[in-house]
Amino acid sequence: MQRALPQQISDRFNFAAGVIWALRVIVAAIVVWGAVSTLTSGFYSASQWRDLFIFGLAQGGVYALIALGYTMVYGILGFINFAHGEVFMSGMMIGYFVADYLNEAGMWNGNPVLALLIVLVVSMLTSTGVAVLVERIAYRPLRESPRIVPLITSIGASFFIQYAFRGLFGAGVKSYPRMEALQGAITVLGVRILKVHVLVIVAVFIMMGLLYWFVEKTRMGKAIRAVAEDKEIAALMGVDIDRAIVMTFAIGGMMAGAAGLLYALVFNQVFFFSGFLPGIKAFTAAVLGGIGNIVGAMLGGIVLGIVESVGPILILSGLGIPAPHQLKDVVAFTVLVLVLIFRPKGLLGERLAEERD
């Protein structure tokens, strides 16, 4: 970051700063106006808002789990692992085949807890395997290269994985079998919530708790943090850099694999391109929370999930825009652009090893 004299800054960024200020005002005005006119119209009931919120929370939890992979890799290697969305998709896809098999064997509905655990383990192992393989083949040889090089490689890896899966498993959309135990809703603290959403929200919090414990309390977690802080010094202190980096990818993969199953339980369907949108949104979540910051990624994911679920209806329908749900992805991308423009350090601030240009 350049820290020149204020005078110089004002000379140089006059135009850009002016535009950004204008943008800020316009965005705030649109959001406030849209929200106020939707709310005053009274078109949506309180329970509808609550359902949207809870759906957003479940969806956001999944984004948060994926975002952890982005943020940890960014923290340790300093580049965007574009292929992480495909890591997520691979777990979801292989999980589908196992779920399909279990369904045929009668276990999917016969013993749902065990079936879910089996699929969870398979999906996590698959994603971990893919993440570690990609690191080994595509990223490790490029650790010293200019940063644009591994970024381009990861774009290549992303497309390779997508179309390899398409070739191997076919292009069709695959539907997870229906799990009877997860149909319907239960009432928690007087609020009616779909069972799937309860499962997802609980699972997400457990996974995040485990991850937090791992990174903060275990030896390996400390090693990872040390490497993120400073590779050379960590190496001097006896940390095995390669191992720490592989572990980072493995943990990111595990979280993505778990997210894969949860996402599949909510949305049911998977095909080879399923990783792209959740991947980009999870990246948005990571940036929103402050990239490199693990707690930030969790928070960012949940905030983004809620904004994406509530936002289009709250803001866009108030502006008189027809079919606001079509613009759900536009809202997510707009959030990304706006965060990067106004607060590139994210909600909780970046935790980066060193200030990078």
Next chain:
Amino acid sequence: MAEIAPVPEKAPVIEDVRLKAPEVSLERAAKLGGVAGIVAVFVSANGMVQAFAERDIISGVLSMGYTLLFLVPLIMAYLAAREPPVLEGFEAPEKGPRNVLAGLIVGALTGLIMAIFVLVASAVDMRRVFINISPQLLELLTFGQGMGGLVFLVGGCLLTGAVGGLMQLAEGRWRRALWGALAWTLLIGLLEVIVAQLFRGLGLGFLSPLFYAGTGGLTPLGTAVVFVLAFLYYWSVVPKVDMWQRRYAHMPAERQRSVRLSLTVAAVLLVAILPQVLGPFVSEVLDLVGIFLLMGLGLNIVVGFAGLLDLGYVAFFAVGAYTTAILTSPASPRWSPEMSFWAALPFVILAAALAGIIVGTPVLRMRGDYLAIVTLGFGEIARLLLLSDWLRPVFGGAQGILKIPTLSIGPIVFRTPVDMFYPIVGFCLVAAYISWKLKNSRIGRAWMAMREDEQVAEAMGVDIVEIKLKAFIVGAVIASFGGALFATKIGSVFPHSFSLLVSITVLVLIIVGGLGNIPGVVVGTLALVGLPELLREFQEYRLLAYGVLLILMMLYRPEGLLPSKQWVRELHEEELMQDAWLKMEEDRRRAQAQAAQGDLPARPEEA
């Protein structure tokens, strides 16, 4: 490469203390053999072998499927049999049976893994998961002979492995000629459409049946002729190119100019008759290649010159196409001024420049990799907005805008794909001229300085804000030309034509061709857009290949196939020094060998 010339002069001569060069590692060969086996299984399991089996390269003898399968051990064996790089102070490596052995190991392992794959696949039905592992595939892999066919499969792998190893034994000139001949035979075998059309167009139609069997693929005679011709070309013509270049460099200025003039005239004539000779189908492909080339040239300015990784480039393409559609089409939903293409063009440029500013301004202060994601976001926003019901009254939603009039200049109407080729080439030339001019201008140098190091460039007085915006604007305008041409060529625009895949394709083109380098972009576009368009089987696996290419290019040749000199220097400083050393070493050996034969001791040529 004048800058490396001093190295051989100064390098210390250590004639006596030379370490023995490391031998070809058999362990590495085993590893590569394993990789080759996995790759071979992968291309079989994802359906490529079977899909490609329908097209013959040599009619009735060799299908493209088998070619693909056996190219894997061939190339891997060739790589495994290559000596490890020679370091300073080592002897130049000796070639021998060990190279062939390494090749054989690769072939054997590939065969083994493939055999296991076939055995497992025929024992267990995996079709529910791997949809492409079908009985037809197994029949193909066993050559229709049942399990006895495995002998052919393994034998084929061993044979190609051995050939790959043997290729390493051949001297440099032979090796190049052999690979060149092989590649051209494959290409001519695949491109029956173009070649047969070319014969017809040139009035040599009687040649076609000699070369092509008519059922796809070359005749054996045709194969031999193509192979020999290509071999001779690489054997006798290619080595001279270097000499011609040197001779050209030593010519007086006016001779240089006349040579350049005649080459230009030849190129112009060639381009002018090309679509006429090739006919409408191939011209259609050429038009698309031209449009992608145009975008490649534009993105090359943004990514190659200025180093700003833009993943939403398709947005500018869409701006060009939709602006043209709205202004020229009578079916435009809201306004239909029904302008002509040329009257709309200034507005297209204006809209694109505006879009460039809109995308450029917020990302001015952003780090490189954030920029990639934000531009990606912009690209998707553009597509989703075009698709939405909200803006349907303007852009027509999913139905898009139809009835865009064909392009015309006065009385000349560019109706067919053959006609469209000329305006597209014209725009490409304009774009190439713009990028060539910009590259060697003050702003081009400022871009390069910014690409190297933003802060240093700023300290040197480069106005980062201004030049970043200019890069975005120029790139956007060039892409919008592409969009405008695309719209009038197709006659309609739909949001689905503007997906992220277009951005990725253009990025792959310029990265494979060589960032910052114009001829590189041309070659990249021809190979990566032209080939899959001509061969439908390729189309299916196009993006898979793009992904592999991006990874391999970044790992092994980040500067691209035809790189610009600056990028090579940035990425490979040490290797350049090493190459200089190797070249000196080789020259020394050659000089010694010639001296021993009693020839005049040749002076090592200076590169």
